[in-house]
Amino acid sequence: MTQNIPQEILDSLTKVKMPDKVKSKEVDHVIEISGMDIPIFFTEALVLGSGAAGLRAAVELKRANIDVLVASTGLFSGTSACSGSDKQTLHTAGTSNKGDDFCQLAKDIGGGGCMDQDTAYIEAVGSIKAFAGLQYLGLPLPEDRFGSVLRYQTDHDDVGRATSCGPRTSRLMVKVLCEEAVRLNIPFLKRCEGIQILTKEISGKISACGMLAINKDLDHNKYNLCVILFDSLVLATGGPGELYRDSVYPKFCFGSLGMAIESGIEVCNITESQFGIGTRRTEFPWNLSGTYVQVLPYIYSLDKDGDEHNFLADYFRTTKELVSNVFRKGYQWPFHATRMLDFQSSLVDLAIFVESQKGHTVLMDFNRNPKPIEGLDEFSLNNLDEDVRDYLKNNGALQDLPIDRLTKMNPLAIELYKMHGHDLNEKPLPFNVSNQHMNGGISVDLWNRSSLNNCYAVGEICGTHGVTRPGGSALNAGQVGGMRVAQHIKSKSISKPEEADLKSFEDQIDNSLKLISANLDNKSALKWKDISKEIQDRMSDKAGFICQLDEIEPALIKAKKLSDDIDQKGIVISKDNKVVDYFRWKQTALTSEAILTALNYFVKNGGGSRGARAICSNKGSKIPLSKNGPIKEFSFIEEQEKDKDKKIVLKFKNNEFEITEVPIRSMESPDIIYFEKNWSSFLNNDIFKDNFKHS
Numbered sequence: 001m002t003q004n005i006p007q008e009i010l011d012s013l014t015k016v017k018m019p020d021k022v023k024s025k026e027v028d029h030v031i032e033i034s035g036m037d038i039p040i041f042f043t044e045a046l047v048l049g050s051g052a053a054g055l056r057a058a059v060e061l062k063r064a065n066i067d068v069l070v071a072s073t074g075l076f077s078g079t080s081a082c083s084g085s086d087k088q089t090l091h092t093a094g095t096s097n098k099g100d101d102f103c104q105l106a107k108d109i110g111g112g113g114c115m116d117q118d119t120a121y122i123e124a125v126g127s128i129k130a131f132a133g134l135q136y137l138g139l140p141l142p143e144d145r146f147g148s149v150l151r152y153q154t155d156h157d158d159v160g161r162a163t164s165c166g167p168r169t170s171r172l173m174v175k176v177l178c179e180e181a182v183r184l185n186i187p188f189l190k191r192c193e194g195i196q197i198l199t200k201e202i203s204g205k206i207s208a209c210g211m212l213a214i215n216k217d218l219d220h221n222k223y224n225l226c227v228i229l230f231d232s233l234v235l236a237t238g239g240p241g242e243l244y245r246d247s248v249y250p251k252f253c254f255g256s257l258g259m260a261i262e263s264g265i266e267v268c269n270i271t272e273s274q275f276g277i278g279t280r281r282t283e284f285p286w287n288l289s290g291t292y293v294q295v296l297p298y299i300y301s302l303d304k305d306g307d308e309h310n311f312l313a314d315y316f317r318t319t320k321e322l323v324s325n326v327f328r329k330g331y332q333w334p335f336h337a338t339r340m341l342d343f344q345s346s347l348v349d350l351a352i353f354v355e356s357q358k359g360h361t362v363l364m365d366f367n368r369n370p371k372p373i374e375g376l377d378e379f380s381l382n383n384l385d386e387d388v389r390d391y392l393k394n395n396g397a398l399q400d401l402p403i404d405r406l407t408k409m410n411p412l413a414i415e416l417y418k419m420h421g422h423d424l425n426e427k428p429l430p431f432n433v434s435n436q437h438m439n440g441g442i443s444v445d446l447w448n449r450s451s452l453n454n455c456y457a458v459g460e461i462c463g464t465h466g467v468t469r470p471g472g473s474a475l476n477a478g479q480v481g482g483m484r485v486a487q488h489i490k491s492k493s494i495s496k497p498e499e500a501d502l503k504s505f506e507d508q509i510d511n512s513l514k515l516i517s518a519n520l521d522n523k524s525a526l527k528w529k530d531i532s533k534e535i536q537d538r539m540s541d542k543a544g545f546i547c548q549l550d551e552i553e554p555a556l557i558k559a560k561k562l563s564d565d566i567d568q569k570g571i572v573i574s575k576d577n578k579v580v581d582y583f584r585w586k587q588t589a590l591t592s593e594a595i596l597t598a599l600n601y602f603v604k605n606g607g608g609s610r611g612a613r614a615i616c617s618n619k620g621s622k623i624p625l626s627k628n629g630p631i632k633e634f635s636f637i638e639e640q641e642k643d644k645d646k647k648i649v650l651k652f653k654n655n656e657f658e659i660t661e662v663p664i665r666s667m668e669s670p671d672i673i674y675f676e677k678n679w680s681s682f683l684n685n686d687i688f689k690d691n692f693k694h695s
């Protein structure tokens, strides 16, 4: 079957051309420390990271007349620029014919628990402004002829609030935001990675004031080190994408969560991540949600001898049940423990996990319909659950083969893999269940302020999502966060740092220089490749979506030992221009230790299977069933209702983690907020004050 959309349109949505000219920031000053020239940049606000969240923050800051600088490891690296799915989703208040209700939307966003109620409401009301801004900048969101945006249903979304520009919505967001940054003449440091936050005391508060960074475009010193001094810092460095072996993050997504933890910034909900089906990182990491599974490809595995197994047939009771649940993975994409029960869609994830453990490769074939379960009902498009049949029928997708149904429903989904050297018309696609997103992260208040004075966080590094999140709400949260930080920074009195301020940081910079030279070519230090393997294997095997209760504490002990070994022995820096490896892996080891610390605390206090992680144990009261009976080895502990109202917060202090439980923030009812009564609190900037509440 051929698709009816011209190739140039498909190309514009898949081979997205990015702006090629951003303004570079010139060095403001050079100081000498320990005989080394260090270039210095001054700015009012530093945005670290140039994904969709960071660029939104930068554009909003510049529009608010703040002098802003963007520094990023790679201008178009990170998940926004490089990740996606069949229809990468943006989730906002519904703008279709039915409209929406912000209070209900807030409840739905925070429905999985552990999400601050004010943040959920802010993301709900802010979504309209965030969305309209993107439309204004030219994001090609599909509309009907009346201007109503086309919507569909996504994960954790009963209403259908999702929309998409195709497989690369977030890359298109980066494109339009970067074009705007160019128009606004925002300066960039395009190959500049932050490695350490520099702090000093301001009015009795330890405050973020500078960033030690490695800038590959500068050669004032042999390590490419530079320092950026600012009044306000916005961390927008994305998720910790190097933690898991089985991961669908693009490569080199280190982020800066570890750097933040090292600086004593509080983090919350870091036990919570999303896992779901996607193509493997060793090939082309991409989510296999939405139409990829809704067209009902044949899912099977190959063992080491090349023998094929229709393994899902061992789990479901009828062919109709099997294929209908494959379909539902389209909008129930992230794994959820409770959906392993009663023959629901996460039984598919569990079955894939079991196959992978056997060393089998799991594949999706778009040129074959699902094979029936032997001796039971045949596969037929007339033998599907009613919702599944209706969906395919309503979308005109009742063609004979999955590839034809995919061509009809979403030709861009095929185009995307073709672009990356895999023609779905020709060969099956290997895939796995992988880590995709961290729902927790830096703990922030309702203006995205972290616990470190003058330091904000937006996008995936920010721990605003609760245990679950509707698909597409990550991108929305980053946009709303970007707008909020700009508003808050604008409301403060800002002072741009200058040469005189440098003195306070010389010792911190000098200490880092000593650390670097101690690890340079240090033959007795650990190798980053060994560290990376150890961390990623441990996180995937012991803290993945299927997690054995008894294995968490031993994994934590090993993670702690690794951090101690790194402290004592160091990590070898093989060459002057490889200094970044030291910071990346030291901080990733700390992040992994933090997650295991939080997870261990959670389960020790009776925490159960929530979000995308099943805590399996023979003490578990919930047992997934297959058609052959209970799958006892994956019995799991149930989620506890009481855990939904609090967040686990960690702070790294004196080389140890302090753990506290913090109740989720509530908010006053929006029903008491009237225009005349509250107008002055807006005009006087009272709304930005700590502890301000509407009355």
Ligand SMILES: Cc1cc2nc3c(=O)[nH]c(=O)nc-3n(C[C@H](O)[C@H](O)[C@H](O)COP(=O)(O)OP(=O)(O)OC[C@H]3O[C@@H](n4cnc5c(N)ncnc54)[C@H](O)[C@@H]3O)c2cc1C
Binding pocket: 048, 049, 050, 051, 052, 053, 054, 071, 072, 073, 074, 075, 076, 077, 078, 079, 080, 081, 083, 084, 085, 087, 088, 089, 090, 091, 170, 192, 193, 194, 195, 236, 237, 238, 239, 248, 249, 250, 253, 254, 255, 256, 278, 285, 286, 287, 436, 437, 458, 459, 460, 461, 471, 472, 473, 474, 475, 476, 478
């Ligand atoms: C396969 C996949 C599919 C997804 N699909 C969806 C979806 O459909 N809907 C949805 O809402 N979300 C989705 N997500 C999640 C979403 O894409 C991310 O949460 C979001 O793009 C993160 O944006 P960000 O701006 O916070 O970070 P990123 O886009 O990751 O950007 C981070 C930036 O920071 C830079 N950086 C990193 N570390 C440093 C440092 N130390 N110093 C300087 N710069 C640094 C990077 O180079 C990059 O420019 C998906 C994620 C994946 C992996």
